[in-house]
Amino acid sequence: xxATDHEQIFDKICELLVPYNPKKLAITRQSGxxxxxxxxxxxxxxxxxxxxxxxxxSIPMEMVSDIKTVGELVNAVKQLISEQ
Numbered sequence: 001x002x003a004t005d006h007e008q009i010f011d012k013i014c015e016l017l018v019p020y021n022p023k024k025l026a027i028t029r030q031s032g033x034x035x036x037x038x039x040x041x042x043x044x045x046x047x048x049x050x051x052x053x054x055x056x057x058s059i060p061m062e063m064v065s066d067i068k069t070v071g072e073l074v075n076a077v078k079q080l081i082s083e084q
Contacts, residue, residue: 005081009055009074016050017070019043029071055081 014027020043021027025036033039039047048059051073057080067073 006074006078009077009081010070012054013047013051013070013073013077016047020047027070029069029074031070032068033070033073035068051077057081057084 010029017027017037017039020039021037025031027037031037033044033047044064048064051057052059055077057077059076059080063076067076
């Protein structure tokens with residue numbers, strides 16, 4: 001996978017976060033999904049399901065509980081895609 005793939009995954013996550021970011025906060029790789037963006041657990045679940053559907057992957061719940069930032073989510077999705 002190339003750096004472009006990282007960017008595409010990041011862009012997709014940002015797109016999926018739009019409905020949960022009414023204040024239009026800037027999203028960076030360092031943004032805490034819950035702590036900085038204020039995304040609640042239901043919205044996190046929706047985000048994960050959106051990524052799973054889009055990339056045809058399955059993100060294990062134990063992996064989700066370890067993910068705190070947008071960058072960590074990008075890396076997790078990239079890893080799962082590369083394992084297919």
